[in-house]
Amino acid sequence: MVRARDLFATVMLSGIYGLLSASFFILMDAADVAFTEAAVGAGIFPLLMLTVLTSVGRYEAERRRVRYLPLFVMVVLAGALFAAVLQMPPFGAVDAPSHGHVAQRYIQDSPAEIGIPNMVTSVLASYRGFDTLGEVVVIFTAAVGVVVILLGGRPKTPQQSTQALMAEHKVLRVVGKMLIPLILLFGLYVQFHGEYGPGGGFQAGVIFAVGIILYxxxxxxxxxxRVVPLGVLRWLVALGVLIYGSVGLANLVVGGEYLNYSMLASDPVTGQHIGIILIELGVGITVASAMVLIFFAFTRATRSRDELEE
Amino acid sequence: MPELITLLSSLCLLLGAFLIFSGGLGVLRFPDFFTRMHAAGVTETMAVTLIVLGLMLHSGWGLPLFKLLLILLFVMITGPTASHALAKSALHGGLRPLGDDSNNERH
Amino acid sequence: MILTVVALALIVVMAMAIARAFLGPTIYDRILAVNLFGTKTVLLIAVVSYIAGRPDFLDVALIYALINFISVIAVLRFFEYGSSKVNDKVGKDA
Structure with a gap:
């Protein structure tokens, strides 16, 4: 992977790396992390990388000579990390530092306080709601950056060239037509099943985006x-963050703390449920539309540059 | 009856494991792309069917059974499609099967 | 017991697929290897979910089946879209 001059091969191998690390997560019993890694590391990341490669070309520009200083720093760093890993407490040790602070409280109190079966969701969406808000804003910012750089100004009307890219792949198109509804349905399932099993807004957003990208x-x-216009996507990216933030503000209005959903209903547990469902919805909308927007932006940029060259 | 089901499930799983192994061996050892494609594509569909069937027999009624069915359907549809598209793309990209005399002419 | 055997077979085949992905020699071999690796990951996760007794892992297997198919399509589209500037080097790929 390090020596590959062919960037395309690098993308393929990093896809394998994503699959492999998700298998590790599964073996360590972390279904939610594996889910995210599956959707992001093995799914959307190689997809976006390929799109980037289409616009920058497949091979590295020149044969660089090996730079020894960065190599040296990398080797030392990797050695230090390996040494650190060897010093870590064994997997599942009771006295590991990460189990010492708040984890115990989450595990003991979350069934009573939040009352949803998937504890990971209750930590991410409720106890650490503020962190998650930050993550959503990061994605929002990334989408804004891509839009500003690649789409610049008002959205142009889509070019008239309805040239079908994979016209000769009839089989693929038929199968795709069959699969896309299933993919979107599965995305909805993941979105609203996040409280009970692995899943949630991030993963559902990626699955949804993947369905549209496949189309x-x-x-x-x-x-x-024509199905999802760019203008609508721009609104949706902001709408997700807006939903998330306004749920927090709504808590303030009814007299609670920011992003503490207990006051949203007369019963605190019900309030938590409502809050979690709403913010997961916001996360899902932002992630899905940001991914689709980034994909569209890169594809468009490539195409218009090609047309300029011709 | 439960013994019969266990037996069937084990049989399916073992057959599937054998097929998968033979497919992997083919992908590693065969001489050119199309033969490797053949090894992977042909064994894969049957192996996935057998293994998921074995797991289904193993699991009994419930939501997991339904999810396994979904996985089975999904892989049965996408696997051959992906193989088809890949082989076609390779042929268009200028790769010729071993023993094809028209090696140099591209259409 | 039998599940463990199946899981071991899957891991061995995954190693073979990685070897093929590194060996190449053409880019299509690498795509094939990644596809093979993905399918085997789906099966491995399904089998492990039964070994560990955690049927909710099956969701993860399902999403892998999905992602795997879409990556292959994305790769092929990448080739066909940029055919003029990409495809001429197929086969000489190092």
């Missing part, structure tokens, strides 16, 4: 933009 790949960008 764009099989039937062409302009058709996909």
């Amino acid at each position: 764009a790949m099989l039937f062409g960008l302009s058709n996909a933009q």
Whole structure:
């Protein structure tokens, strides 16, 4: 992977790396992390990387000579990390530092305080709601950056060239037509099942985005933009963050703390449920529309540059 | 009756494991891309069917059974499709099967 | 017991797929290897979920099946879209 000059091979190998690390997470019993790694590390990341490669070309520009200082720093750092890993407490040790502070309180109190079976969701969406808000804002910012750089100004009307990219792949298009509804349905399931099993807004958003990206790949960008116009996507990216933030403000209005959902209903547990469902919805909307927006932006940028060259 | 089901499930799983192993061996050892493709594509569908069937027999009624069924359907549809698209793409990209005489002419 | 055997077979085949992904020689071999690796990961997760008695892992297996298919399509589209500037080096890939 380090020596590969062919960037495409690097992307393929990093996809394998994503699959492999998700298997590790599964073996360590961390289903939620594996889920995220599956959706992001093995799914959307290689997809976006490939899109980038389409616009920058497949091979590294020149044969760089090996730079020894960065190599040395990397080797030392890797050695230090390996040494640190060897010093870590064994997997599942009771007295590991990470189990010392708040984890015990989460595990003991979350069934009574929040009352949803998947404890990971209750930690992410309720106890650490503020962290998650930060993550959503990061994604929002990334989408804004991509839009500003690549789409600049007002959205152009989609080009007339409805040139179907994979016109000769009839089989793929038929199968894709069958699969896309299932993918979107599965995304909804993951979105609203996050309280009971592995899943939640982030993963559901990625799955949803993948379904739409698949449509764009099989039937062409302009058709996909007719389904989800860029203008709508821009609004949706902001809408998700807005929902998340306003749930927090609503708590303030009814007399609670920011992002403490207990006051949203007469019963604190019900309030927590409502809050978690709402903010997961916000996360899902932002993630899905940001991913689709980034994909569209890169694809469009590539296409218009090619047309300039011709 | 439960013994029969256990037996069937074990049989499916073992057969599937064998098929998977043979497919992997083919992908590693065969001489060119299309033969490797053949090894992977042909064994994969059957192996996935057998293993998921074995797991289904193993699991009994419930939501897991339904999810396994979904996985089975999904892999049965996408696996051959992916193989087809890949082989077609390779052929278009200028790769020729071993023993094909028209090696140099691209269409 | 039998599940463990199946899981071991899957891991061995995954190692073989990685070897093929590194060996190449053409880019299509790598795609094939990644696809093979993905399918085996789906099966491995399904089998492990039964070994560990955690049926909710099956969701993860399902999403892998999905992602795997889509990556292959994305890769193929990448080739066909940029055919003029990408495809000429297929086969000479190092």
